[in-house]
Amino acid sequence: MASTTAPTAAPQGTHHYVLTLDLPGRMATTWTGTLTPGTTDTRHDIYAFLRRHITAELPEYGRANVVFFALEPNQL
Structure with missing residues (x-):
């Protein structure tokens, strides 16, 4: 009898971040993730x-405007 296990989730950092940068008239991008x-x-x-x-x-984002930045503990 074969046994399977669910893959383990990748470890997450202790904090979650969201950073949105805007190049006016060109593009805006949001980065999100976890880190410790x-x-x-x-x-x-x-x-x-x-x-x-x-x-x-x-490198083009070096002069981008910060629209949003959040850094919070990664917990509910």
Whole structure:
């Protein structure tokens, strides 16, 4: 008799973020995900990290306007 198990969910970070950037007249994009901040990281540190990460891959967003940023504990 064969036994199957459901795949385990990928681990999630302790915090959930949403960041929306807008290039006026061109496009707006929202990034969302989870991460686990370091013990000394601040909300600003995470914001700056996300901006660096995004602009490293999409340099045109370096001058984008921030429309929305949220960083909350990843719990209900």
